[in-house]
Amino acid sequence: MKIHILSTAPTVEPERYFLPADKLVHGNPEQRLWSQYTDASGQFFAGVWESEPGAWRVSYTEEEHCRILVGRSRLTAQDGTVTEVGPGDEFVIARGYEGVWEVLERTRKTYVIFEALRLSSDPSATPPR
16 A cells, blocks of 8 residues: 555546536637546545536535635536635535536546445346455
């Protein structure tokens, strides 16, 4: 076992991507991902994410802890609850959250994600160990 130091300003090239058109609310922001840790189970991840301004629909199947490093974003839940976040803000988005993530100013955050395994509805299926 070892300690994994995470950098808030990675020097390696990020994975660059755009969201599928059916998720977009407005804009087509380029997003960048610096994945810095994945556990052996593939369920636990940590790194840095960044996005240009724009808005898209989100539907969380994971639990995510975020810390905003730069920029401002607005999260609007399906029930209309609005949460604005900026530099220094830390928060958790629970599995099941649905709404819109809107980047108001280029936003960079650290993230820690836990994605629980989905077990088969087949009663004869054996969960992984």
